[in-house]
Structures are given as C-alpha cells and as structure tokens.
Amino acid sequence: MSETIRLEYTVPGDDFARAGEASADLKHTLKRMGFPAEAIRKASIALYEGEINLAIHAHGGQIAVEVTPTAIQMRLTDQGPGIPDIDLAMQEGYSTASEQVRSLGFGAGMGLPNMKRYTDQFAIGSQVGVGTTIEMSVLL
Amino acid sequence: MTIQTILDLLQAELLTPDARLDTQVHTACGSDMMSDVLAYVKDQAVLLTGLNNPQVVRTADMMDMVCIVFVRGKRPSPEVVQLAAQRGIAVLATGHTMFSACGMLYAAGLRGSGSHV
Numbered sequence: 001m002s003e004t005i006r007l008e009y010t011v012p013g014d015d016f017a018r019a020g021e022a023s024a025d026l027k028h029t030l031k032r033m034g035f036p037a038e039a040i041r042k043a044s045i046a047l048y049e050g051e052i053n054l055a056i057h058a059h060g061g062q063i064a065v066e067v068t069p070t071a072i073q074m075r076l077t078d079q080g081p082g083i084p085d086i087d088l089a090m091q092e093g094y095s096t097a098s099e100q101v102r103s104l105g106f107g108a109g110m111g112l113p114n115m116k117r118y119t120d121q122f123a124i125g126s127q128v129g130v131g132t133t134i135e136m137s138v139l140l
Numbered sequence: 141m142t143i144q145t146i147l148d149l150l151q152a153e154l155l156t157p158d159a160r161l162d163t164q165v166h167t168a169c170g171s172d173m174m175s176d177v178l179a180y181v182k183d184q185a186v187l188l189t190g191l192n193n194p195q196v197v198r199t200a201d202m203m204d205m206v207c208i209v210f211v212r213g214k215r216p217s218p219e220v221v222q223l224a225a226q227r228g229i230a231v232l233a234t235g236h237t238m239f240s241a242c243g244m245l246y247a248a249g250l251r252g253s254g255s256h257v
Contacts, residue, residue: 020198027202045178045202105191110175
C-alpha cells in the first residue's frame with residue numbers, strides 16, 4: 001500500500017451500546033485491505049479501549065486514523081473533564097469509573113495501560129476542564 | 141478442543157445455529173471484566189462470562205475469539221447474538237456457574253493464556 005488511508009469517526013457520549021463500532025469498522029476495513037493480522041489486532045484493541053474511555057469518561061469524542069505504509073496512527077480527542085494526574089491514570093488497576101460502568105465490564109483500570117501495551121508509540125496530553133488527546137501508533 | 145466438545149462438556153445450548161462446531165479452541169478465559177480480557181493475547185480462544193451486553197461480543201471480536209459461553213443461565217439479547225453471528229463467533233449458554241464451567245474445561249485439557257503482548 002503506498003497511499004495514506006484516512007478514517008474518521010465520532011464516538012457518541014453516554015451511548016455505551018454503540019461504543020466499539022469505530023474499532024470494529026477499523027479492524028474489518030484493514031482486514032479487507034490485507035494488512036498484517038497482528039498489527040490490525042493490536043491497533044483495534046488499543047482503539048477499542050480508547051473508544052470505551054471516550055464513551056464513559058468524556059461524553060464522546062473524535063477519532064482520526066491514518067494508515068501510512070509504515071504505521072497505523074490513531075488520534076483520539078475529546079472535550080471531556082480531563083485527567084488531573086496522568087501518571088496515576090496510567091497505573092494498572094487505577095480507575096475513577098462509576099459502579100455502573102464497572103457493572104458493564106469496564107473500569108478495571110486497564111484501559112490506558114492496555115492502550116500503551118498494544119501500541120509502539122503512545123502519547124497522552126490532558127488539561128482539566130478542557131479535554132484529553134491521545135496519539136498512538138502501531139508500526140507496520 | 142472443538143466448540144462441539146465445549147458444547148457437550150458444559151451441557152450448553154447453541155444460540156448461533158450457523159456456527160462451525162468443528163472450529164478448534166486453543167485457550168480459554170473466564171471474566172466479567174472486559175479490560176482484563178483485553179490485557180492478554182489469546183489464540184483461537186473461548187470467552188466464558190456472566191456479563192451480558194454488546195461489549196462482550198465487541199471484546200471477543202477485537203481479540204479474534206471464536207466462541208463466547210454465557211454462564212449461570214444468562215441469556216444474551218437477540219441483538220447480542222446477532223452481532224456475534226455476523227462476526228462468525230459461536231454463542232453458547234450454560235446453566236453452570238463460572239467456576240464450574242471453567243473447571244470442567246480445564247479438567248478436559250483446555251488451558252488459559254497468561255502472556256502479555
């Protein structure tokens with residue numbers, strides 16, 4: 001593949017049932033295009049965790065994906081409440097999710113660590129009251 | 141182990157009639173926390189869960205899992221079953237508890253997968 005492929009998604013806030021649609025679309029689009037299965041799996045799992053976070057913490061957000069010949073690059077932006085202590089949020093097991101979110105199977109404090117684990121490059125920036133941006137890539 | 145074997149061992153009901161029951165299952169994972177499921181790489185895996193919402197199927201799909209078993213008599217909604225069928229994931233329902241269902245599969249030789257990426 002020599003061209004850059006661009007995909008954009010809007011994640012609705014507080015619509016838990018629809019969270020994951022963007023990651024599923026990314027996964028199946030890249031699969032159809034013949035990208036390596038392991039890279040697709042890593043990228044789509046990381047994006048799925050991000051999508052869940054957008055839905056449950058940030059009242060929704062935007063996802064922009066660029067697939068170049070060398071990487072699957074994903075940028076997630078939201079205008080949610082922001083993260084006061086990023087180091088703490090990156091620790092496995094730390095979560096601010098509500099009991100309701102936990103009863104839905106998330107909020108185990110594994111979302112951000114999983115995103116970092118499954119990607120080759122991971123950067124997060126956040127400002128309380130303004131929002132959060134995550135940029136992460138899986139190399140091809 | 142095949143999906144058919146899991147169906148028989150757990151005295152389960154198959155909710156996706158078109159599923160390929162001769163599909164091989166290499167590893168298993170039992171959890172109600174989807175992020176824990178997502179933390180470990182699995183190969184041709186079955187997910188046992190008592191959680192009952194569409195994110196169970198999304199998680200299984202992201203992990204390329206081949207089968208979901210709903211334990212302790214949980215019945216997924218038709219939408220959940222349909223989503224799984226679209227993704228080629230077999231859906232089973234058993235009356236056994238999580239502990240018993242996992243134990244039966246372990247005793248029959250199925251193992252978990254414990255490695256991070």
